[in-house]
Amino acid sequence: MRFYSLEDVPNPRNSAYYTDERKWGLPGVHCPVCHAIWSTAADDYPSVDLSHLPSREQEKYSARCEDDYAEFERLREQVRPLVPPGVHLWPGSGFGPLTGPARGIFGPLTLAHPWRLLMQREPLERLRAEGLRGLKGCRTQLRFRKKNPPELLEMELLPRGRLHPDCLPADRPAPCPKCERKGWTRPPASELILDGATLPQDLDLFRLEDFLTTIIGTERFVDAVRRLGYELDLSFRELPVRGS
Numbered sequence: 489m490r491f492y493s494l495e496d497v498p499n500p501r502n503s504a505y506y507t508d509e510r511k512w513g514l515p516g517v518h519c520p521v522c523h524a525i526w527s528t529a530a531d532d533y534p535s536v537d538l539s540h541l542p543s544r545e546q547e548k549y550s551a552r553c554e555d556d557y558a559e560f561e562r563l564r565e566q567v568r569p570l571v572p573p574g575v576h577l578w579p580g581s582g583f584g585p586l587t588g589p590a591r592g593i594f595g596p597l598t599l600a601h602p603w604r605l606l607m608q609r610e611p612l613e614r615l616r617a618e619g620l621r622g623l624k625g626c627r628t629q630l631r632f633r634k635k636n637p638p639e640l641l642e643m644e645l646l647p648r649g650r651l652h653p654d655c656l657p658a659d660r661p662a663p664c665p666k667c668e669r670k671g672w673t674r675p676p677a678s679e680l681i682l683d684g685a686t687l688p689q690d691l692d693l694f695r696l697e698d699f700l701t702t703i704i705g706t707e708r709f710v711d712a713v714r715r716l717g718y719e720l721d722l723s724f725r726e727l728p729v730r731g732s
């Protein structure tokens with residue numbers, strides 16, 4: 489099986505735009521050990537619903553920085569039973585639907601941000617009918633000014649699979665023992681190698697668990713998208729796979 493990273497294109501044909509606002513999310517942290525103030529961009533679970541929590545508690549799941557690390561951990565563990573097993577939950581993890589303003593023309597598949605894939609309903613259903621695995625579309629609440637806005641679904645992508653150590657910097661420092669922040673960045677896409685031993689066998693679309701902004705599709709996914717004519721504003725880069 490071949491694997492591809494999903495990438496945006498420099499001059500998209502459509503003009504999709506939307507903001508990052510989301511209903512709920514873990515706050516960022518100020519780590520008491522490494523002193524970094526940080527959060528992630530791509531650890532999002534749009535199917536997770538926190539509306540059962542009291543409103544004062546829901547307000548804590550917002551885009552802000554939590555200086556009390558123990559309080560961050562409490563908020564994280566309160567959500568853990570609601571997210572898929574094995575998910576890490578980093579600072580800034582998002583929950584619930586996208587809610588911000590949106591404008592422009594959306595194609596069948598939209599990768600306006602390289603770490604977030606939106607689909608219109610019909611393309612999603614046709615790709616599902618192809619037998620692709622792991623296509624979980626979640627309703628968005630993006631706000632359009634125009635009448636008859638498109639029905640956009642955000643793909644909930646599980647973090648699975650890792651990069652092979654051969655493509656990572658040899659002198660990379662160990663993660664922070666408290667917040668586990670890496671403190672170094674992913675190599676450029678042209679240098680990525682996947683670790684074959686870590687790749688999922690049961691998903692055709694996922695994100696890398698060690699670099700959440702990287703969305704990976706299998707050959708089956710890419711073939712179906714191309715055959716159905718949905719490869720408009722995204723491109724695919726085949727990544728080498730190395731056994732470990």
Ligand SMILES: [Zn+2]
Nearest residue numbers: 519522664667
């Ligand atoms: Zn830290």
